[in-house]
Amino acid sequence: MSKKTLIPVGPYHPLQEEPELFKLYCDGEIVKDVKWETGYNHRGIEKLSEQKSYEEVFFLVERICGICSTSHPFAFANAVEEIAEVEVPNRAKYIRSIIAELERLHSHLLWVGLAGHFLGYNTVFMWAWKYREPVLDLFEMITGNRNSYAMFQVGGVRRDISNDQITAIKEVLEMVRKKTDMLTGAVMDDPVIHARTKGVGILTREDIHNFGAVGPTARASGVAMDVRKDDPYAAYPLVDWKVITAEAGDVFAKAEVRLLEMYESISIIEQCLDGLMKEKEGEITAKVKYIPEGYGTGHAEAPRGEVFHFVLSDGSNSPARHKIRAPSYTNIATFKKSCIGQSISDATISLAAVDPCYCCTERLAVAIDLRSGRRMMNAREIIEHSGKITNQLLNDA
Amino acid sequence: MIPVELTDTFPKEILETVSRNDRRTTLSIKPSAVLPISEFLFRKLQFRFIIASALHTKRGFEIYYHFSQDSTGLVLNLHVLLDRDRPEVESLSNLFDATNWIEREMHELFGINFLNHPNLDQLLSEGNWAKGEYPYRKRFKSNGEEQQ
Numbered sequence: 087m088s089k090k091t092l093i094p095v096g097p098y099h100p101l102q103e104e105p106e107l108f109k110l111y112c113d114g115e116i117v118k119d120v121k122w123e124t125g126y127n128h129r130g131i132e133k134l135s136e137q138k139s140y141e142e143v144f145f146l147v148e149r150i151c152g153i154c155s156t157s158h159p160f161a162f163a164n165a166v167e168e169i170a171e172v173e174v175p176n177r178a179k180y181i182r183s184i185i186a187e188l189e190r191l192h193s194h195l196l197w198v199g200l201a202g203h204f205l206g207y208n209t210v211f212m213w214a215w216k217y218r219e220p221v222l223d224l225f226e227m228i229t230g231n232r233n234s235y236a237m238f239q240v241g242g243v244r245r246d247i248s249n250d251q252i253t254a255i256k257e258v259l260e261m262v263r264k265k266t267d268m269l270t271g272a273v274m275d276d277p278v279i280h281a282r283t284k285g286v287g288i289l290t291r292e293d294i295h296n297f298g299a300v301g302p303t304a305r306a307s308g309v310a311m312d313v314r315k316d317d318p319y320a321a322y323p324l325v326d327w328k329v330i331t332a333e334a335g336d337v338f339a340k341a342e343v344r345l346l347e348m349y350e351s352i353s354i355i356e357q358c359l360d361g362l363m364k365e366k367e368g369e370i371t372a373k374v375k376y377i378p379e380g381y382g383t384g385h386a387e388a389p390r391g392e393v394f395h396f397v398l399s400d401g402s403n404s405p406a407r408h409k410i411r412a413p414s415y416t417n418i419a420t421f422k423k424s425c426i427g428q429s430i431s432d433a434t435i436s437l438a439a440v441d442p443c444y445c446c447t448e449r450l451a452v453a454i455d456l457r458s459g460r461r462m463m464n465a466r467e468i469i470e471h472s473g474k475i476t477n478q479l480l481n482d483a
Numbered sequence: 484m485i486p487v488e489l490t491d492t493f494p495k496e497i498l499e500t501v502s503r504n505d506r507r508t509t510l511s512i513k514p515s516a517v518l519p520i521s522e523f524l525f526r527k528l529q530f531r532f533i534i535a536s537a538l539h540t541k542r543g544f545e546i547y548y549h550f551s552q553d554s555t556g557l558v559l560n561l562h563v564l565l566d567r568d569r570p571e572v573e574s575l576s577n578l579f580d581a582t583n584w585i586e587r588e589m590h591e592l593f594g595i596n597f598l599n600h601p602n603l604d605q606l607l608s609e610g611n612w613a614k615g616e617y618p619y620r621k622r623f624k625s626n627g628e629e630q631q
Binding site for chain 2: 124125128130132133168295296297298311316317318381383385392394396398406407409411415416419422
């Protein structure tokens with residue numbers, strides 16, 4: 087029996103610059119088994135949420151992920167509004183969808199760039215990130231921030247988009263559409279990208295169902311699931327758009343789905359902007375007196391797939407329990423299927439194809455046990471522990 | 484709406500049905516029925532497993548298993564109440580892989596035991612926690628100042 091070699095990817099991923107550890111057990115160049123270690127990033131957000139008021143939780147969950155910082159407040163708002171049975175004003179619905187779709191645009195651009203970088207195609211990387219900038223600038227214009235927009239609250243949004251801004255937003259969108267044409271051409275027609283991504287990291291419909299994978303990962307395998315369509319919320323039922331799917335289930339199909347989704351996002355934003363024109367400025371929030379007892383399940387389609395929040399209310403001003411499921415939690419698990427049997431060089435792009443977001447997946451502050459007053463782990467212990475893990479890794483290999 | 488096949492197949496196992504609207508339903512079920520009902524939902528009705536939420540309440544430990552029927556947008560919650568002192572329930576991870584990590588997480592954070600789980604190793608802390616300490620139980624406070 088041949089000896090398997092351990093190739094560690096992480097704990098700091100050289101490309102994605104986020105802390106996680108993939109252990110690839112290889113026989114020659116072929117990956118035979120993959121194990122995942124996590125927890126480097128666990129911040130105890132679900133527990134923290136129980137100590138914050140409903141207004142504050144929005145700012146907390148926004149910080150789960152720096153890329154899709156609107157999807158978590160979105161799902162949380164859906165859950166809380168379900169408990170309180172609030173009807174959100176139309177103008178707020180449009181603004182919510184505009185923010186979410188702008189976010190999808192910049193997130194997909196970010197992924198396309200990273201995917202190019204993973205393959206050693208840095209031109210795509212530079213292009214995609216260059217054209218992501220104007221989208222971020224739009225965020226700055228609308229919300230005052232390039233990221234973590236703080237737009238959501240129970241019953242509506244915190245800031246209005248003034249009708250004077252609409253023309254400027256449309257101009258940027260038109261420019262991004264043209265650049266997306268160029269980028270789509272560069273990716274879809276490139277023989278090197280075809281060679282590196284077609285037939286690589288294939289996930290079948292059964293795999294998707296088995297792992298509960300969501301978002302572009304599922305849609306690239308022919309599963310037409312999209313929360314915006316299946317369980318419509320905000321302004322998505324008010325505008326015309328379609329769910330993009332592909333059949334192949336490989337890395338190329340995932341890229342294709344994301345690229346084509348960008349056009350849908352642009353179209354949704356344009357329709358929402360037209361919708362805004364018909365609504366009265368300033369009507370952006372419904373009055374919510376208190377959050378009654380009960381529980382709510384809210385989900386929203388983030389760029390990476392369905393974000394799911396379960397909120398239990400005991401009638402007080404903070405959640406009694408708040409469970410958060412980010413899309414990467416189910417998507418990353420699919421590497422068990424997509425990487426095994428592939429060569430190491432394909433494994434990195436197969437892992438990247440689900441657009442994993444580790445910050446989302448884990449959600450530590452220094453913890454103190456109140457009863458004993460004991461710290462669970464101090465700095466020295468963390469360093470010693472880290473040394474122990476490194477030695478363990480070396481011994482494993 | 485709850486699929487009729489489900490209520491017909493498991494009349495005794497379903498203790499209570501609460502529907503908030505067409506797209507949100509919660510079924511309280513016997514803990515022993517988690518595996519057969521989940522199998523029925525997953526294999527026969529092609530429901531997608533979203534996630535499970537564990538709760539530590541006055542009644543004991545509760546788990547909501549969230550399933551989704553994407554064709555109709557129905558989110559179906561299976562609710563089970565577990566013993567306060569010895570919380571344990573059959574694992575679903577031999578049925579499908581989607582529950583593997585979340586059951587490990589619930590085991591680690593709440594101390595709920597999942598019977599016949601293929602690998603109940605810690606998922607998040609890799610053994611960094613003290614044994615027998617479950618940070619998401621109500622007694623455990625992460626920030627003394629606010630909660631005292």
